[in-house]
Amino acid sequence: MLKVSNLSVHYGTTAVVKNLNLALAEDEVLMLVGPTGCGKTTILQALAGLIPISEGEIALGNWCASAKKPVPPEKRNVGMVFQDFALFPHLTVEQNVCFRLTNTALADHWLNLLGLDKFRHAKPARLSGGQKQRVALARTLAHEPAFVLLDEPLSNLDAALKDNLRWEIREALKAAGVPAIWVTHDQEEALSVGDRVGILNGGVLEQLDTPEMCFAEPASRFVAGFLGEASFLPGELHGHQVSTVLGPAPAIPIDAAEGEVDLLLRPDDLSLVPSAIGNGVIDWVRYEGCSRLYAVTVEGGAQLRVRTSHEVHGKPGDRVQMAITTTHPLAAFARKR
Amino acid sequence: MLKVSNLSVHYGTTAVVKNLNLALAEDEVLMLVGPTGCGKTTILQALAGLIPISEGEIALGNWCASAKKPVPPEKRNVGMVFQDFALFPHLTVEQNVCFRLTNTALADHWLNLLGLDKFRHAKPARLSGGQKQRVALARTLAHEPAFVLLDEPLSNLDAALKDNLRWEIREALKAAGVPAIWVTHDQEEALSVGDRVGILNGGVLEQLDTPEMCFAEPASRFVAGFLGEASFLPGELHGHQVSTVLGPAPAIPIDAAEGEVDLLLRPDDLSLVPSAIGNGVIDWVRYEGCSRLYAVTVEGGAQLRVRTSHEVHGKPGDRVQMAITTTHPLAAFARKR
């Protein structure tokens, strides 16, 4: 079981990771998200022992590393899939995957599973970005680590493969009973694959909870905005009921908010019906395949986003009737001053 | 106006791009998608003149390049945003963006817009992946190309920034009236940003059409599967009507299909209601924030995917009632033998 206490990391004098606390269960998959440059890669490298930590402790199974007593990476038995692949350019795909293996059965298994069989004898330089990423993945998993770190393992794969692979990796991690920390940009990936989600902002963990809780009751506006398209609608909160220009709605106060609040609305919490006497005006619309996303300015000036079936047609400037359709309580944040 | 006729590119003896034909209007944005290794990057490099072509012609404005008479890249006035950034490591961010500019106002504009102001004097090695991508973007756009090639320009950005940037880039391209070819992995990006979408498979362009047409009437099963989660349900097609285990539905025959067909169903074309006497059994379910995605095996053995509100709860093994809810005609492909 991985336990991280009070971890801080500095580059020179700038703190890049501040006071991180984490504990992972036996086979838990933790998704780490956050804006670019917030320190995700840095955390993974610190856990792997690739950069020195300045404070705190990392413990896993039979080792415990601190700033004073570092444990070298090769003693940690962690696996890592690097954002920039880090394939050995002088070795073939097969040799990369078998790097320190004596029994190559597992390597074969992963090469097979990731569709790399026909590239076995190719050098990495000949592969496309996505192919490289799959080799990196195979290499890590074939070495049976006690704990896996994934730095945007799927960021260079196409959507179809990504979707399948995502679940294959998750299942493999679960089957092996290895805990993992998985960095991603993809909020869909973060919410669906992980057992828990950690949202990082400027080196600080803003929330660490189940996907459902992070999504429904974000700890901050930042988290709300980061996980899915958040719109905010002003309202008056009394107890667990809020009144807005779109009518009343059930609400959950965040950080004991009261009175003037901003209500978090997601595109699916709303409905949109074309109506000449509606309460909003379409700003823009985007086609998304199955659905369309509308941005609508409602009375009071708030711009809200709402997702409809692709069969609903509306043009910018059209007047529409908006309503809150969700039945679950909505997160309410104290109004910013 | 860009015109590509009969373009083929070989690496050694392997044809990587086969017989590509394209024409782009004044300010059109063409999204190019396809599985990894299908030749997207290769096409862009051929258009930019970075690799020799083996057949065909590329014409833009005042130049026309063929296999016999290549035009060097610097004569093409083509801007390119590279998949692997290709920033000049020995220059600062500002020097990169101003690379060949005499008037740096445009550089300032883009540095500003992309939030790079505080990194002006940093060297690329110190930036995180996403930051680098933004610099690459700024550099290309600041040089006012007549035509822009983007190789997965957003693949390393986080979701929030990606969403904004996507539209900013599109608008900038439109405002400047420059046509662009934009390679992406992200089918959502492909469908929403592009004026047209090209789906590439093994070096061949399988379909080139508006996003709506590509999505609703895919030219092949491959295209159907590539753009969004496709499920196929067996049915009997007569004219424009198909009958299935989930009942009848309107259909569009693809390639003059008749009789035994597979009906293309997207997760949003279906509804799911928990029901002890339902016609399907849940295989798995995934949380997606606003929604949940279910995989359900229906009578006859087909596995269908259906997306519901996140408020619908169901566990694997539960019996549910499935129905086709869409009113638009569904694409029907001749049954594979």
Added chain:
Amino acid sequence: ASPMANSVENAVSVEQLPKLEGDLTLYLGTGEGGLYENVLAAIEKRNPKLNLKIRRGVTSALANTIVAEAKAGVRRADLFWAVDSGAVGQVADAGLARALPANLTGQLMPGFQYPQWAPVTGRIRTLPYYTGRFTADQIPDSIMALPDSNLSVGWAPAYAAFQSFLTAMRLLEGDKATADWLRGVNRRAKTYAGELGVVMGVERGEVDVGLANHYYTLRLKSGKPDAKVDLAFTKNDAGCLVNAGGVVALSQGDLPINFIRYLLSREVQSYLATEAFEIPLVSGVKPPEGLVPLSSVSPPKVDLTQLADLRPTLNLMRSVGVL
């Protein structure tokens, strides 16, 4: 032609010499263009039981090595055959040279008999001149008159042979006259790296006259008979100094001494004279072809070992600014 071939009177023939047997290490210092390889090969051929090891090197470097070896108590060399007498003096001054038997040194011409080393061959200072413009009688016959002539001069001040010549001038004429001479020549001199270069320069007509040992000219002419260069000699001054290369015995036993005897044999001496154009120093051996007999030149009387003390000469050259 084999070095053991023609026989001349007065000198000892190799036929009369004892056979050489055993291991012998010879340090062979070249540096001015000696070619002794054929001599050594012939001696080896004649003495199959002789195991001769040769270490070749720049003369001064070998001298330094011998001194360094002695200091470290490592003795590897039995003999040191050096191309110039200065190096011999250097080794002798370090007390490393073994005294030679009188019956050996007695074979040498008078004036070339030294107790601790044996000169093998001599070379004479000459004034090679460009025959394209000059005849012999236009060349001054006194070296000290050279600055006052209107000839352009090629020289190689950094060259050991030149420095020995200048040392002799210093000994004969004094420091002041030598310094004046240097200044005078320097005004019309062209500097070359070595005296072979000087002779080649003269042959091309780059300069009118050069200062060089005799054999460069003779060798050049033997390869190129129509070469536009010939030799002129001064009289009874440093300009026609006869210097010598020599050999030192460094280890005990008869073998090194007997080896030296071979070098002074009639056959070796005449071979060196005919093939290498060096001047034999054993009486009764003919001088090289193309060279006037020594007797007609009248070289100055100088103790060659004194020429080893180059330091004052170098200081003088520096002060005048030719080095």
Added chain:
Amino acid sequence: MTPSSLLRWPASYPLALVIALMALVPVGVLFGLASDEVQLFDAHNLTVLSNTLLLMLFTVLGSVVIGVPLALLTAYVQMPWRRLWLILLAAPLAIPSYIGAFTLYAAFGRGGEIENLLGLPVPSVDGLPGATLVMILYSYPFVMLTTRASLLSLDASLVNAARTLGMTLGVSLWRVVLPRVVTGIAAGGLLVALYTLSDFGTPAIMRLDTFTRVIFVEYNAFGLSQAAMLSLQLLVIVGLVLFLESRVRGSRERPGRHLTIWPGRGQQLAIALSVVPILVLAIMLPLGVFGIWLAREGTEGFEFSYAWNSAHASFLAAIFAVVLAVPVAHAAIAGRAGRLMERMTYFGFGVPGIVMGTALVYVGLQLPFLYQTLGLLVLAYVLRFLPLAVSSVRSTAEGLDPSLVRAARVLGASPREAFQRITLPLTVRGMVAGAALVFLEAMRELPATLMLGPTGFETLATYLWRVYEAGYFGRAAIPGLLLVLMSALGLALMLSGERRAEFDVTETPHS
């Protein structure tokens, strides 16, 4: 920076320190020799000093001007017989510069061989211009090889970015590629500078009064201690050059795709025509002049064992030099102290060979079991030429992507294993180039070979010198030719090793 360098002494330090101290031993001996007599610099020597510095400066500039374009050519341009071009262009390293200087001197000028042969008057080659020309011809390959090694470990696809931004190929090479190989160029320039400082033959033959000549005069006048003192003063200049070179900072980056430039037929011809004069002057002219003399005089006395001796000793030296260079190069990358150790190994290269040789005799005499054995000769070669190996190993090692080593560590490899399996194979190219340089230099080395080899050990260089000294130039033709041929062979062998190490995208399209 790797974590190990932050947490403790880099593993390469102790070894590098031992090697650096070893390399300093001869310099220490010079101090010992010089302490006998102290006579400092006199005013006259100022012109000598300025000649020396000018020769060094012009030679370095000229070598860069010739060597860098040739590096670009051999690294990126797809030419027919590219390996042959590379080998020919590196071959001048195998020709002793005194041979080159002498033949150039003999060929040009009034009454020179060219005038004799063609009847055309040609200007003579001597003085500062002549010496500079010769030094450039015989030392530009240092710059070419180190720059080429840097170029090959560079992400040259950035040229593509520059070209799409509207820059021509030439300008983008200039602005985007060259600034990133300044360390490689500087490393080559350093070697050229040190070589120029220590060379005696060329300035002597070209009649240029330089520092080495003063030293040589002293040495020949048996002023060994004065020569040692002057050598130490020369070392001050060496130190200055080393310092200047260490100020050059390139950017460190991840290796990437190679660039391939496809010239048309006409361009290929133009390139060939511009390269040929260099080869004519540096290789064909000396061999041709020797050939003329060979015809005039005939040859005798040459044995093929000389060639074997040359190759054998040089090969051993190349291997050992590279083995020793690896820890030194890695120490240099790891930190400041390591950098200092690396610098220390460079001193041996800047002292005139004969003085260095004498110092090594003193060293050898302390090791009687080694004295006058092949072992000591190889050791001497290694001490003299270690910088050649170090500089090329270092420049490739610097280009190594640090995340590769991290990946290996995370997969469970100890630092040692990661070094053996990742760092080492990925720096093979630099090691091969370094070995090639040492091999070529050792092939033409003279003073140490004469002074330290086993008695009777004759190599091509010593034989060449012997017949040159004796004025039997015709006999120099065969060993001269053999020297060039064998060096080319050695180069070819090593370059085939390099090809195997070229893992990146050299499998270029349409190959």
